[in-house]
Structures are given as C-alpha cells and as structure tokens.
Amino acid sequence: MPTQKYKALIFDLGNVIIDISPKNTCDYWAEICGIDPRELYVAFPFDETYAKFERGEISPDIFRAHVMKCLKIDLTKRNFDEGWEQILIQLRRNIPEMLQDLSKSYRIVALSNTNEIHVPMWLEMCKPILPYFEKIFPSNEIGYRKPEHNAYRFVLDYLQLSPEEIVFLDDNHENILAAEKVGMKVVQVESYYQMMKKLKKIGIM
Numbered sequence: 001m002p003t004q005k006y007k008a009l010i011f012d013l014g015n016v017i018i019d020i021s022p023k024n025t026c027d028y029w030a031e032i033c034g035i036d037p038r039e040l041y042v043a044f045p046f047d048e049t050y051a052k053f054e055r056g057e058i059s060p061d062i063f064r065a066h067v068m069k070c071l072k073i074d075l076t077k078r079n080f081d082e083g084w085e086q087i088l089i090q091l092r093r094n095i096p097e098m099l100q101d102l103s104k105s106y107r108i109v110a111l112s113n114t115n116e117i118h119v120p121m122w123l124e125m126c127k128p129i130l131p132y133f134e135k136i137f138p139s140n141e142i143g144y145r146k147p148e149h150n151a152y153r154f155v156l157d158y159l160q161l162s163p164e165e166i167v168f169l170d171d172n173h174e175n176i177l178a179a180e181k182v183g184m185k186v187v188q189v190e191s192y193y194q195m196m197k198k199l200k201k202i203g204i205m
Contacts, residue, residue, distance in 0.1 A: 006166065007161055007165045009169065009204070010166060010169065013112040013126075014113075017092060018090070018126070022044070023037075024089070025083045025087050026044065028083035033075070040073070049066045054115050055140060055144065068080070081117055084118065091126065093192065098196070102132070102204070107134050108132055109136065111137045111152070112136070112138055113146055114140060115139075116140050119138055135158065146178065147177070149182065152178065152179055152182045167185045167202065169187045
C-alpha cells in the first residue's frame with residue numbers, strides 16, 4: 001500500500017471555515033454614530049497597531065482607542081465589541097461534514113490571524129467543528145501572524161512534519177505565497193466548491 005503523501009492540513013479560519021465581512025463592522029458602527037459607513041471603510045487602520053493587536057502585543061483597550069481615534073468616532077466598549085463581532089457571520093455551509101471526513105485520514109489544525117476580542121466569539125461559533133481540530137493556533141496567542149515566517153514555523157514545530165507533508169489553505173494570496181515559500185502544498189480558497197475541487201485534484205478528497 002503506497003504511503004500517504006500528505007499527513008496534515010492547516011486551515012485559515014476567515015473566509016475558509018467562517019464567512020467574514022469587515023464591512024459589517026463599519027456598517028454597525030456608522031449606524032450608531034449616525035455617519036456614512038463609507039467614511040469608515042476608507043479610514044479603517046489596517047496598520048502596525050492592528051498587527052500588534054493580532055500578535056497579542058497590545059491590550060484590547062489600546063486597540064479600541066486607536067481604532068476610534070483613526071475613525072474619529074466615539075463608542076462604548078460594548079458598542080465597539082458588538083460591532084467588532086459583526087465581522088464574523090457564520091460557519092460556511094458543508095464545512096462540518098468536510099472536516100469530519102478529513103479528520104478520519106489527516107491531522108487537522110488551524111492557523112488564524114485573530115485577536116483577543118474575537119477569539120471567544122469565533123470559538124463559540126465553531127463549537128460544532130472544534131472536535132475535528134487537533135489544535136488551533138490564534139496569532140494573538142502564538143505571538144506571530146501570517147505571512148510572517150515564524151507563524152508557519154510555530155505550527156510546523158508542533159506538527160513535527162516536513163512542509164512537503166502539509167497542505168495549507170488560506171484565502172489571502174500573501175499568506176499563500178509565504179506558506180509556499182516554506183515548502184507547503186498550498187490551496188488559495190475562493191469558495192467552498194473551488195476548495196473541494198482543488199483538494200480532490202491533489203488527492204486529498
């Protein structure tokens with residue numbers, strides 16, 4: 001019997017496992033503040049402070065204050081977090097069945113750029129699928145975020161597998177390129193059905 005080529009799959013969460021929309025957050029905050037949400041779309045700070053928050057280097061309070069200053073809005077902690085939660089929409093359709101099937105033959109882990117406010121929110125949303133993951137690596141807990149090399153190395157060190165034995169799935173092209181550079185087989189996810197087609201093509205499904 002031939003040796004199985006791939007032994008583990010590393011999944012991103014946002015727009016791979018969970019449907020997300022940052023636009024929803026701006027819409028929510030704009031409604032509360034009585035302003036045009038388009039003002040928030042263009043001003044949202046995807047900057048180094050945002051990256052530090054995803055690495056767990058700054059507190060939620062510092063992040064909240066920074067975002068509100070950049071967007072020139074004033075929100076209560078509750079309104080900020082309720083709006084921040086709107087990014088997370090729902091588990092993608094058919095994902096539980098897919099993960100259940102994959103977990104019978106492969107080690108399944110996740111590597112996600114996320115933050116302290118979001119972690120409990122998506123953990124609750126992901127309850128039905130958590131049993132299929134051997135481990136989840138949130139960026140704010142491991143101290144590295146994709147596409148930083150150390151984020152991938154952290155997961156590789158845990159799996160104790162060679163990159164060539166791993167399939168990495170993500171919707172972000174920059175993250176895909178970094179994983180490919182490390183040596184992993186990569187699948188850039190555009191939709192559930194496209195992802196399934198790619199997995200079948202490389203012999204996973």
